[in-house]
Amino acid sequence: MITVVGYDGSPLPAPASERLARARLVVGGARHLAAVRVPPGARTVVMGGVGAALDEIDKEVDKASGDVVVLASGDPGFFGIVRALRERGHEPHVLPALSSVAQAFARAGLPWDDALVVSAHGRDLRRAVNACRAHPKVAVLTAPGAGPAELGRALFPQHPRTFVVCEDLGGPSERVVRCRPAEATTRPWRDPNVVLVLDSGRSVGERGWIAGARPGPSSWALPEEAFEHRNSVVTKAEVRAFALARLGPRIGDMVWDIGAGSGSVAIECARFGAAAVAVERDPESCDRIRANVRAHGVRVAVSRGEAPAILDHLPDPDAVFVGGGGPEVVRACAARALRSVVVALASVERVRPTLDALTAEGLTAQAVQLQASRLSPLPGDVHRLAATNPVFVVWGDRDAAPPPAPRPEPARRPQTLAELPEADH
Template identity: 85%
Template sequence: MITVIGHDGSPLPEPARQALAEAALVVGGARHLAALPVPETARTVVMGDVTAALEEIGEQAEKTGGVVVVASGDPGFFGIVRALRERGHRVRVLPAISSVAAAFARAGLPWDDALVVSAHGRELRRAVNACRAHPKVAVLTGPGAGPAELGRALFPQHPRVFVVCEDLGGPHERVVRCRPAEATTRPWRDPNVVLVLDETRPAAPRGWIAGARPGPDRWALPEEAFEHRGSVVTKAEVRAFALARLGPRIGDLIWDVGAGSGSVAIECARFGAAAIAVERDADSCERIRRNVRAHGVRVAVSRGRAPAVLEHLPDPDAVFVGGGGPQVVRACAARALRTVVVALASLERVRPTLDALTAEGLTAQAVQLQAARLAPLPGDVHRLAATNPVFVVWGDRNPAPLPSPPASPSRRPQTLAPLPETDQ
């Protein structure tokens, strides 16, 4: 049994003090080892190289036990408990207040509606995309992924308020409220937690589930759900297929190029992804903004002509192209990290689009979609009204192999026990 103690700067409870007093090996950060009553008889290991520290823990646990690991806050929340369990260790956890709970407490804010993401040893861009899309995000930071880097990524397109909480519970605790631009110009102490707040959006209603709100109750909304010009809107059936190929999710950034009404970008934002709608027409951009407000989501609108305007945008995970030729498709494919989906009205454009995708290393496929909708006729009867066919071409970068279905287990004949007799 390995004892894991969470430390938040407050005095240790008696079970934690007793575990330390009996420890043969104590592992933790340098500041933890300096701040806690580690017995002189115990060997100590500074948690710098986590892999090496885990090896030391494993060796000591096999010998005589008496291992104590000290971590910040709640070690079961993005902490060392996961790594210990993955190595098969049994652990007793004595947690303290998590750094996220402490940060929101210092800010005087509820946090059951907050999205919590970690950029510590992880890709910063996913945390940034979460901050683009959601109004209340707590970011666990790390070297190279701190308040300054977050500020540079969000300023000036995404006005936010930062609450930077440094050294929570430690001797150098400081809570600073600032704008992203200011965060890029100041030095910050590690460790820290950054609360990224969009105070222009109304407070979330009282909910039943912690974290970001659940996904939409339905998608592929009817065309009537969007203001559009002359029926220039991606049809619901095509949008449903495009969303399935785009796979928008929290942490993703989606481009909607040639956005028209912005319907695809809005639907992606409803799934929790960050979205940018690209349009060259000023009236269309205003129409997109009205649609965005009507659906209560966040979508950035970039006015300009593709592909030139794309040079100023951050790299997307996936792109939907609703307008533009092969040059635009290829520019999108060169930047997309995962997928590009293109909707086409004419058959002649399918081959150049496939070539543009494959030229940038994507595995391309295509399908024709045509729906026939039920339409009423006089006399309480109906007919099928065909919509115009649409060709959807998509390309995936390094598509993951699909899992093989499990083999059907051979079933042995079973003999059922007789039912007990009952009096009639």
């Protein structure tokens, strides 16, 4: 039998101690093995690389020489070793402890049913950073090279946040530090740690019914009247709906809205949970975007300047919407975009240069003309169709790497099942 024991610094409960006392193999981090009483005669494996430790567990299970205990931090079913064991075909018995995220929010005195929890452990830090840009309360599970200092450098100065850095929770070196992102870049931090990234004004969200990120918007492609705009300079709802479908904004993404005008596209992307930057050169339009952002209760960074020069100061985008600018701007955006670029054009003559700019940067480009006719009332309780101006939408997608070959289903390891009791007739 494999038992996974969660450890949070407190004494092990009786069931965990009993499993540990009869283990023939004990696997865990060096600090976990040093913190518990390993039975005499039991073999220990320090979990440096997870793969190597799993190989040792497989060998022990195949020999059927005795029980295996795996020691892990906190709740091992939460971004922990339980997933890796199941992927190997094992069916472990799990005895969890208090998770590091629960402890961190307890130290901060905050509820966390409305918090977004992300992991930067062995993963791309930029997605965790984008989540912190877009959401008011995020817990980041860190790793060496992806910790408080790196988070601070990515968020400062554009995104005012408060950090609560929780080191060695439950351990002898526990320390909880509140600081600003700039300060986090200047001081050393001990591993392991969890970082709470908080918007101080919104650190307690509304009462909800679902944990973590709020559900997506109930509607999108909002009517133009939902945004303050100048002389109808706003992306029409029908065009915005198609653009959103091609941009695919989601939690962890960064989206640019270039020549943002009213900021309608950036705001809609933010409503889906993406981090968004609205780029606009006109000062009055920037003020208008900020007003629209406040009205919709989302987070959108407004960057005033001329594209493409200003783009050098922005974090890499997953997707870009270009509502203003020529082929030079489109190509500059395509060079940085990790997934897609969508361009809205009023004239057919600009379609070919835009297609060429996208393909020159390795994107697969397509185009479509969109035109909607809206029902409009006439006197006498009758209606006509009022045509909106046609818009050409050009988009390019960066070809994704081929998906990995499907992994074979792990062989189920033999299980001893108790006989069912006989039914009474």
